[in-house]
Amino acid sequence: MSEQPILEARGLSRRFGHVTALDGADFDVRPGEVVALIGDNGAGKSTLVKALSGNLAVDSGEIRFDGKPVAIETPTVASGLGIETVYQDLALAPHLDPVANMFLGREVMRPGVLGALGFMDAKQMRVGAQEAFDLLGATVTDLNVPVGSMSGGQRQAIAIARAVHWANRVVFLDEPTAALGVRQTANVLDTIRRVRDHGVAVVFISHSMPHVIEVSDRVQVLRMGRRVATFETAQTSMEELVGAMTGVNGEAA
Missing domain, CATH: 3.40.50.300 (P-loop containing nucleotide triphosphate hydrolases)
Structure with missing residues (x-):
């Protein structure tokens, strides 16, 4: 160190x-x-x-x-x-799924014309989110459900993984x-x-x-x-x- x-x-x-x-x-x-x-x-x-x-x-x-x-x-x-910060309120959007929360405000756009029109690359974001969760051993059981329906521990893991990812x-x-x-x-x-x-x-x-x-x-x-x-x-x-x-x-x- x-x-x-x-x-x-x-x-x-x-x-x-x-x-x-x-x-x-x-x-x-x-x-x-x-x-x-x-x-x-x-x-x-x-x-x-x-x-x-x-x-x-x-x-x-x-x-x-x-x-x-x-x-x-x-x-x-x-x-x-x-430098990233995870506050007590986690600042997660409860109605969005873990992937959307991971890239909230930092969405990955498709290259070329589609990207210029505002189409997001959902596949790339999903892969990136899964890699971030796996890296930290985060037990996110479902990437498709709103985080508001998840346990406190899962929400905390998502918030930390998001911070560490960036x-x-x-x-x-x-x-x-x-x-x-x-x-x-x-x-x-x-x-x-x-x-x-x-x-x-x-x-x-x-x-x-x-x-x-x-x-x-x-x-x-x-x-x-x-x-x-x-x-x-x-x-x-x-x-x-x-x-x-x-x-x-x-x-x-």
């Missing part, structure tokens, strides 16, 4: 009126690793993710990609860099195991490992300390809009992480 961060935040600050959401926040993630981003409610996690994924402008600070300063002003810019550098996963059963959660955590093993950096935002310990390589802790601690997961404990979140323990570098 490379020691050079692929994505890095330095001193990001953002205020909403009298509320300081980010107060000089730092963050970094390297290629082929899972970094868990944890913190209590209001710690700044969502604001930081939105800033790094092009969904929110910051007041000050610097974002670096592959070691160079970059302005990620929109989600389109983030996608162009190979992201070749960084994927943000916001509470991907929330409201899932034991088996579905295990599948999602296994998917995260598969993504990491393909060399993609994964940022895992979660309130579940057991899941954080199980799947992450490093843990970064936000408190009151700042990164207050970074841990190697193999060398920390649930108690130490909770202590860093609440400010009970000393801070780690």
